[in-house]
Amino acid sequence: MNKKMISTAVSHFGDPSFFTLFRSYSALGITNSTHLENLIHKRCKSGTLKLDEALGFFHSLIHARPMPSVWAFNHLIGSLSKMSHYSTVVSMLREMMRCVDFHPDVVTMTIAMKCYCRLNRVDLAFSVLAIILKRGLQPDAYTISTLLHGLCREGKSVDKAMGLFHSLKKLLEIGNVKPSVDCYNPLIDSLCKERRVDKALELFQDMINQDVQPDVVTYNCLFHGLCKSDRVEEAKEFFNDMIDRGISPCVYSYTALIDSLCKEDKSTEAISVFGLMTRKGIKPTVVTFNTLISGLCKFGQLKEGLQVLNNMIECGTLPDVVTYSTILDALCKERRTAEALNLLEAMSDTDVKPNIVTYNSLIYGLCHSGQWREATGLLNKMKVQGVLPDVVTFNTLVNALCKESRTKEALGLLGLMIQRDIKPNLMTYTSLLTAFCNTNQWEEATGLLKEMVSLEVFPDTLTINIVLNALAKKEMTVKAHETFKVAIGLLKTLQKLRVNN
Known part of the structure; x- marks a missing residue:
């Protein structure tokens, strides 16, 4: 191999010292192939294997004679799969399968199934299963769980996944293999997400x-399903059952x-559970803190929510946009808008940037405190921050201006909505229609009605009554x-x- 070829290969594979290994191992016999296998095993376990290095190892393995053991290939493609190089693994597997001396085992094929599932090609994963059975290999619990995870992840019908599971359970029984917990978890998770908690509990009992x-x-999936279905007492029972089984939450x-x-x-109770968690040495995440702060603020316990916020900062967990938005919303609901505005400024001075939820909460609070000027002024601040207002933002402002009989400014906002390609909805038109009828602006009201009809904005009873009441006016x-x-x-x-629809 000339110097130019060596230089090109080095630039491709990165490390010159690795290239020396690659060149020497390719040319050596079975004894050194064993050393190569051991080196691959060591590098894969290190967690520092790079793609270029793996490609070099693969080239060495595929050209070595006699063919190295299948476990060396499995270590290599397994590591790349964990690094999310799914397409690369699929290409490697195709090349491996073309080698006459290569004999894949169920681990090899399961890695292939996992990669196809991650590439959203569950159909090809089923083809691999067919190859497994054709070659007389015995699929294990991990093989089945990989396929089930793929089906559930792709959003296929959970009933189809359940049917497959029961069919494959029989296959596992033939080989005297018991389904693993990983076979059940994706199904229980999918059922819970579909709010079919009773079916998930049946599957849990089958486990x-x-x-x-x-x-x-398993328990986390059930907690999620039970809590979303407002079955808190059952969730608490499963929490205790989890601890009784020696499983640490x-x-x-x-x-x-x-x-x-x-x-x-x-x-x-929530604060008590939070205390138990910290005493167990489990560090709360920002989501944990946000959940507790949100719950306290929702039921008017802003003072306690602020205490949790202080605790959060003392623990070294940085508040995020959800944390600030929750506190800001609670301040607005207590009409403490000055503090809310100060909090917005404090956010702007940090790496945490306000989002549409933050601004909508503040605009709503300002409007309901009669501070519509400050609220409309926030539109410019949103533009500077790169936050695009939505229909909720405009509806809040339009409604506030209409209640102040400032219909000209409200119409201006309607025009701005359309200009920004934000479609007005029934709430927008109802606010304006109410204001026009109350102030006898019949020309503007008729124009608005025509627009509603042309855009097929579906009215509700309130809108109909506004029009009927207007008809009774002598003016x-x-x-x-x-x-x-x-x-x-x-x-x-x-x-x-x-x-009817």
């Missing part, structure tokens, strides 16, 4: 009957339980009266269409 020990992931377990307790206004012009009569018929038709 127990099969003498399969649940793990912390993790930060996610505690956070899920704290969340469910907060939603039921059981803040004392209405003849032209407006005729337009309103036609509009009321069209709006009622739209209302029926909405109900």
